[in-house]
Amino acid sequence: xxxxxxxxxxxxxxxxxxxxxxxxxxxxxxxxxxxxxxxxxxxxxxxxxxxxxxxxxxxxxxxxxxxxxxxxxxxxxxxxxxxxxxxxxxxxxxxxxxxxxxxxxxxxxxxxxxxxxxxxxxxxxxxxxxxxxxxxxxxxxxxxxxxxxxxxxxxxxxxxxxxxxxxxxxxxxxxxxxxxxxxxxxxxxxxxxxxxxxxxxxxxxxxxxxxxxxxxxxxxxxxxxxxxxxxxxxxxxxxxxxxxxxxxxxxxxxxxxxxxxxxxxxxxxxxxxxxxxxxxxxxxxxxxxxxxxxxxxxxxxxxxxxxxxxxxxxxxxxxxxxxxxxxxxxxxxxxxxxxxxxxxxxxxxxxxxxx
Numbered sequence: 001x002x003x004x005x006x007x008x009x010x011x012x013x014x015x016x017x018x019x020x021x022x023x024x025x026x027x028x029x030x031x032x033x034x035x036x037x038x039x040x041x042x043x044x045x046x047x048x049x050x051x052x053x054x055x056x057x058x059x060x061x062x063x064x065x066x067x068x069x070x071x072x073x074x075x076x077x078x079x080x081x082x083x084x085x086x087x088x089x090x091x092x093x094x095x096x097x098x099x100x101x102x103x104x105x106x107x108x109x110x111x112x113x114x115x116x117x118x119x120x121x122x123x124x125x126x127x128x129x130x131x132x133x134x135x136x137x138x139x140x141x142x143x144x145x146x147x148x149x150x151x152x153x154x155x156x157x158x159x160x161x162x163x164x165x166x167x168x169x170x171x172x173x174x175x176x177x178x179x180x181x182x183x184x185x186x187x188x189x190x191x192x193x194x195x196x197x198x199x200x201x202x203x204x205x206x207x208x209x210x211x212x213x214x215x216x217x218x219x220x221x222x223x224x225x226x227x228x229x230x231x232x233x234x235x236x237x238x239x240x241x242x243x244x245x246x247x248x249x250x251x252x253x254x255x256x257x258x259x260x261x262x263x264x265x266x267x268x269x270x271x272x273x274x275x276x277x278x279x280x281x282x283x284x285x286x287x288x289x290x291x292x293x294x295x296x297x298x299x300x301x302x303x304x305x306x307x308x309x310x311x312x313x314x315x316x317x318x319x320x321x322x323x324x325x326x327x328x329x330x331x332x333x334x335x336x337x338x339x340x341x342x343x344x345x346x347x348x349x350x351x352x353x354x355x
Contacts, residue, residue, distance in 0.1 A: 002091065002114035004158035005138065006166070009071070012149040013105045014207050014346070017064040020099045021072070067150060068094065071111065074145035079119045087116055097166035097353040098173060101303065103345030105208050108352035110166040112158070166353065172253065174296040174351040177309045177343065181212035181316075182265070183287045198265045198288050210309075210347035215286065216316035218259075224315040225255045225293065227322045228308060235332035236340060237307040243337070246301070254296035255308075261290040294351070309343035 013019075072089055079087045097110040120132045133141075135155035143152045158164050182198065195211040203209075235248040265288050293312070295305050311329075314320040328336050 001117055003117055003120060003132075004112060004114055004164055005135075006154075006156040006158060006164065007071075007111040007113065007142070007152055008154040008156070009067075009109045009111055010107045010151050010153055011067050011105060011109070012208065013067070013100060013103050015065075015149065016067050016070075016102070018100060018102045018104070019067045019096060019106075019109070021066055021068040022064050067100075068096070070147055070150055071142075074142050075113060075115070077145050078141045079116060087119075091116075093163075095165050095167065097170050098300075098350060100348075100350055101306075101345055104348045104350070106350040108153070109350055110170075110353045110355075112164045112166050166355075169355050170299075170353045172296055172298050172354045173300065174254070174294060174354075175300070175305045176349050176351050177293045177295070177305065178209040178260075178290070178347045178349070179212055179293065179309070179313075180209050180288065180290050181214065181216045181313075183262075183289050184215045184217045185286055207346060208349060209290070210344050212313060214313060214317040216289075216313065217318070218257075218289070218316075220318070221291075221312055221316040222257055223322060224312045225257055227325060228252060228312075229255050232330055233332050234301070234304060234308075236329055236337035237301075237304045237311070238337075239302040239304075239307075240334070240337065242302040243334075248301060248332070250297055250299060250301070252295060252297040254294055256294055258292050258294070259289060260292055262287050264288070303342055306343045306345065306348055307340050309347070310341040313343065314341065 072092060072094060075092060076087060076089075091114065093114045095112045100106055100109070115138075117132075120138070122131075122133060122137075135157060139152045139155045142155075146152070180195075180198070195213040199206075199211050229252055231249065231251040233249050234252075235243055238248050265286075293309060295308065311320065315322060
């Protein structure tokens, strides 16, 4: 009988093609006369060969590898080494609290799986006792088979026969978005240095951050956070392909901004060179700000958080105002939605899920 477990996982989504397992159209024979065609094959981990007892290695397409593929591969590899059972993806039945997009990160993603009891029972000890593996032992077994940019934070057993669905059981989710930008000066005398100029190699926040190319005002960013709080029709912030699928009237219970770090820009153009005719030493430079935005709500629609941040940046740089939100943003107009830029996935992270 399978047993249910909840896995709390974190990952750096930079090199992954999102969380969800991908599908591919694969044909073993392109001949029109051949009946041996396989189309729409799911990239599953191969089952154990019943003759040799060997599980073939899983070969990923590294251009489209996903977090789910790596996680399922690691779990099935562990089960295959510890149990003679043929445990497939269907039996594993992985469920997730939220499918993050390509390049999006997570600190507290919630995954539910079903594991065979045979794999969870270690060999008998000297007292002829058998007990299920402890959660930390399961954590270690899976963790050691994962790539370095995915980690298992906790393993929690689920009691009872009822199937736990993290997505439908979630009460709220919190995302964060990390932004690095140049702060606008009140007297408008400072020179913009540009995102590529102020980036720093081996930065603690890289690559999970958006190096914003715009000069932003802190007070406008904070005001936009407050304006986007509450219960509204957030249709203009939903991806156009999902905008009409469901009701977009949602509640955001938290939207605030925290400044993590403030510092002067790198001295790229501040070299004291007597032969420098550009006289760059006399140019004033604005502070660089590393900020994190926290967004929490019961649910979010496709690309909604990234569009909220995109709108936030537009307000911070002065390209959008908050004065006419009732006549523009909350109307749900497709024309308005097309004007809202989507922020890059690099700065977005799923922080945690509440149940």
